[in-house]
Amino acid sequence: MVPVDFAAERAMGKGGCGIFAYVNHGVGRSQRFIVDALVTGLRRLEYRGYDSAGLSLDRVPSLKAASTGSNGHGAGHGGAGQGGSAPLVFRATGKVDALVACVESTGPTSGLAWEVELDFHAGIAHTRWATHGPPLPKNAHPHVSDSGHAFVVVHNGIITNHAPLREMLQRHGFVFESDTDTEVIPKLAKYLYDSFPPTPDNSPRLSFLQLVQLVVRELDGAYALIFKSSHYPGELVAAKRGSPLLLAIRDPAAADAATAAAAAAAGEHLQQRSNSSGGSGGAATGAADGVLATADSHDRPAMTQRPRPGKRRRADQIEFFLASDASAVIEHTKKVVVLEDDDCVHLAGGSYAVYRLQRGGPPAADGAPAPASAFLSGDGADAHGGVLLNPPATVHRVIQTLELEVEQIMRGKWDHFMAKEIHEQPDSLRQTMRGRVISPGPACPAGRIQLGGISGFVGAIRRSRRIMFIACGSSFHGCLAVRPLVEELTELPVQLELASDFLDRRCPVFRGDTCVFVSQSGETADTLRALEYAKSAGALCVGVVNAVGSAIARATDCGIHINAGAEIGVASTKAYTSQIVSLVMMALLLSEDSASKATRRAEIIAALQTLPDAVADVLRLDAQIRVLATSLVKEQSMLVFGRGWNYATALEAALKVKEVALMHSEGILAGEMKHGPLALVDASLPLLCVATSDGHLAKMESVCEQLRARGGRIILMVDDARGRLAQAAGSTPDGASRVLVVPRTVDCLQSVVNAVPLQLLAYHLTVLRGHNVDRACPRPSVLPPCLHALLRFYLTRMTMPHAEPRNLAKSVTVE
Ligand code: AGP
Numbered sequence: 001m002v003p004v005d006f007a008a009e010r011a012m013g014k015g016g017c018g019i020f021a022y023v024n025h026g027v028g029r030s031q032r033f034i035v036d037a038l039v040t041g042l043r044r045l046e047y048r049g050y051d052s053a054g055l056s057l058d059r060v061p062s063l064k065a066a067s068t069g070s071n072g073h074g075a076g077h078g079g080a081g082q083g084g085s086a087p088l089v090f091r092a093t094g095k096v097d098a099l100v101a102c103v104e105s106t107g108p109t110s111g112l113a114w115e116v117e118l119d120f121h122a123g124i125a126h127t128r129w130a131t132h133g134p135p136l137p138k139n140a141h142p143h144v145s146d147s148g149h150a151f152v153v154v155h156n157g158i159i160t161n162h163a164p165l166r167e168m169l170q171r172h173g174f175v176f177e178s179d180t181d182t183e184v185i186p187k188l189a190k191y192l193y194d195s196f197p198p199t200p201d202n203s204p205r206l207s208f209l210q211l212v213q214l215v216v217r218e219l220d221g222a223y224a225l226i227f228k229s230s231h232y233p234g235e236l237v238a239a240k241r242g243s244p245l246l247l248a249i250r251d252p253a254a255a256d257a258a259t260a261a262a263a264a265a266a267g268e269h270l271q272q273r274s275n276s277s278g279g280s281g282g283a284a285t286g287a288a289d290g291v292l293a294t295a296d297s298h299d300r301p302a303m304t305q306r307p308r309p310g311k312r313r314r315a316d317q318i319e320f321f322l323a324s325d326a327s328a329v330i331e332h333t334k335k336v337v338v339l340e341d342d343d344c345v346h347l348a349g350g351s352y353a354v355y356r357l358q359r360g361g362p363p364a365a366d367g368a369p370a371p372a373s374a375f376l377s378g379d380g381a382d383a384h385g386g387v388l389l390n391p392p393a394t395v396h397r398v399i400q401t402l403e404l405e406v407e408q409i410m411r412g413k414w415d416h417f418m419a420k421e422i423h424e425q426p427d428s429l430r431q432t433m434r435g436r437v438i439s440p441g442p443a444c445p446a447g448r449i450q451l452g453g454i455s456g457f458v459g460a461i462r463r464s465r466r467i468m469f470i471a472c473g474s475s476f477h478g479c480l481a482v483r484p485l486v487e488e489l490t491e492l493p494v495q496l497e498l499a500s501d502f503l504d505r506r507c508p509v510f511r512g513d514t515c516v517f518v519s520q521s522g523e524t525a526d527t528l529r530a531l532e533y534a535k536s537a538g539a540l541c542v543g544v545v546n547a548v549g550s551a552i553a554r555a556t557d558c559g560i561h562i563n564a565g566a567e568i569g570v571a572s573t574k575a576y577t578s579q580i581v582s583l584v585m586m587a588l589l590l591s592e593d594s595a596s597k598a599t600r601r602a603e604i605i606a607a608l609q610t611l612p613d614a615v616a617d618v619l620r621l622d623a624q625i626r627v628l629a630t631s632l633v634k635e636q637s638m639l640v641f642g643r644g645w646n647y648a649t650a651l652e653a654a655l656k657v658k659e660v661a662l663m664h665s666e667g668i669l670a671g672e673m674k675h676g677p678l679a680l681v682d683a684s685l686p687l688l689c690v691a692t693s694d695g696h697l698a699k700m701e702s703v704c705e706q707l708r709a710r711g712g713r714i715i716l717m718v719d720d721a722r723g724r725l726a727q728a729a730g731s732t733p734d735g736a737s738r739v740l741v742v743p744r745t746v747d748c749l750q751s752v753v754n755a756v757p758l759q760l761l762a763y764h765l766t767v768l769r770g771h772n773v774d775r776a777c778p779r780p781s782v783l784p785p786c787l788h789a790l791l792r793f794y795l796t797r798m799t800m801p802h803a804e805p806r807n808l809a810k811s812v813t814v815e
Pocket of ligand 1: 472473474475518519520521522523524527570571572573656659
């Protein structure tokens with residue numbers, strides 16, 4: 001198995017939404033097992049942030065439902081009037097635990113029978129991050145078509161044309177219960193379904209796939225969608241455009257790897273279904289292969305790929321999972337199919353097929369989708385009375401093997417993912433450099449850099465008229481940290497762009513430009529849109545991403561995988577430091593032909609090799625930083641000053657403190673101190689000054705002096721050489737009230753070392769202030785549950801802007 005880092009096909013639609021489905025075919029599973037599987041899937045997606053959750057599964061057919069309807073607490077409701085066939089839907093605000101409580105309390109009266117085994121079943125689940133409408137049960141997913149739950153849908157993304165669709169559906173008698181954009185989708189499915197009366201034997205005229213094809217072509221925006229329907233029991237259809245989605249496959253029969261490998265070689269199981277369009281041929285296949293080639297063109301292949309089996313046969317026993325994120329499926333299986341935009345998956349009868357959807361159809365005068373007959377071929381009906389749509393082409397998507405280990409998505413001994421990921425940094429940095437930083441040897445006395453993903457493009461990048469780095473948030477700070485080195489080593493103009501501003505300005509981009517897109521998730525909407533924009537202008541587009549197989553990794557011409565490993569915490573920590581190292585390696589590679597830079601390059605390559613140890617050393621400050629955090633816990637605000645190589649450090653430290661500790665903090669370029677920020681300085685405001693040794697130290701010391709003259713309460717970060725000197729003199733450097741002494745490395749890598757204690761500071765501040773680190777929630781987690789519930793009750797009703805978690809989602813896939 002080729003090592004892969006599938007850190008995060010985990011961006012989401014609306015902020016932190018998570019999507020999950022579980023299908024068992026020929027494998028008897030109790031309803032308790034099914035609910036557990038769905039709930040566990042949601043728990044694995046919790047780190048993304050969310051404010052409500054829901055799930056849908058079938059009632060036990062033999063039980064007559066009490067048909068509870070919504071009980072006002074988001075409890076299960078079971079499709080009144082549909083007897084035993086309507087899917088049950090449970091929705092709750094708050095955490096997954098609240099959903100579990102809701103299912104436990106209302107399930108048995110709604111048609112759930114915990115111990116009854118179902119051989120075939122399809123369940124769907126969702127965590128929602130409120131965008132359209134506040135976090136209330138009625139706005140949580142799944143959304144339904146009608147009181148009978150004929151269609152039930154979970155959705156990540158945003159439907160930009162939901163308003164006209166809603167109006168049209170209301171004109172046709174549909175009554176909406178939620179404020180969401182999503183609700184139009186199941187209702188549109190029912191509207192279209194009802195426009196085709198069933199066959200005389202009461203079978204649907206449209207296949208589930210055909211129906212979803214009709215629905216999806218009416219939707220504008222971004223989506224990962226899963227449809228479930230009482231008309232198509234045991235089936236699911238999923239569609240993707242702009243929001244990540246993967247299909248995972250578990251063959252219970254392939255209990256051990258040897259058996260699985262042998263069976264795979266013989267093409268014996270996990271077959272992909274084909275339809276009359278001829279399976280893997282055609283442009284769609286080409287596109288798929290191209291996509292994978294793009295991923296592979298980065299210097300590490302995304303996943304091992306198993307050749308498509310030649311024979312096609314249904315598996316008698318099989319389980320499928322659909323998820324927005326690999327972390328939700330990894331404990332079940334490593335076999336996944338990563339879906340592309342406009343892919344649609346149909347799961348039915350123990351097999352799956354992937355199709356390419358075409359979008360857009362002529363609207364009718366009242367804005368309703370064109371009569372479905374417009375999409376029909378021939379006379380609109382086949383010999384059996386079924387409707388013929390022009391069938392979408394199937395497309396071959398290889399089954400790939402994740403190299404994500406379950407441990408990577410578990411906290412292990414750590415209380416929080418953020419702590420785990422901060423402390424993993426010596427290893428993540430080694431991983432980023434593995435096989436890429438070549439030690440000095442007889443053939444190459446100064447050492448060299450090897451980056452397979454961009455090696456074929458070095459000449460083109462060097463010939464660019466300028467290099468533009470485009471990113472958001474911490475990824476932008478990573479670019480800022482390395483800009484001076486790229487300028488120094490390449491002597492090219494280097495421009496930094498926040499992706500949103502780049503787009504707002506319609507920044508001029510030319511064919512001779514190289515645009516470097518830096519992203520942990522590889523799915524950030526602004527960065528992705530900026531990439532599309534730069535591509536359309538003809539620029540050479542380079543990706544520097546952590547998430548292998550992500551949209552940015554796929555869409556760029558070439559790139560570097562950051563290889564930091566799965567980053568689950570909402571705050572970027574190890575990905576940030578590995579981004580800096582990746583960009584430093586890129587700068588070194590771009591200058592490898594420059595004799596005048598040889599000494600400098602050798603110095604940096606040597607420092608790269610000792611960098612993980614320096615980071616391990618700085619992590620030993622953890623206890624000291626906790627003490628510092630204790631002294632700051634009640635503060636309202638903090639300023640962080642840095643300059644030169646550490647301007648980025650100041651911005652990144654302030655962002656971390658804001659993002660997780662929910663404390664105001666500003667990162668300030670020290671050279672700007674006199675141009676305004678000095679007015680804020682008094683004896684009460686903590687000022688963190690990053691003053692490690694580099695060519696700007698004298699200027700930084702002067703800034704500290706001026707801050708001190710104003711009575712500023714300085715917390716100083718210095719390197720060990722300066723720390724020792726001050727100690728010998730029996731004073732603290734620059735009269736600081738507190739000093740953090742960090743190991744020294746070469747100037748252009750010092751920002752990596754310096755970032756780590758500031759990450760720890762943000763972490764400890766967050767814990768001490770009582771916030772949830774990985775899903776930073778403004779409410780103190782120390783409140784007893786009853787008070788917490790009471791507080792939530794009032795906050796929800798008062799619809800205060802701060803009533804819900806305010807942290808950024810892990811990835812932001814809506815502009
Ligand atoms: C950092 O802690 C944040 N989570 C955020 O600023 C993040 O870096 C930004 O949203 C960009 O994300 P990306 O790297 O996944 O593109």
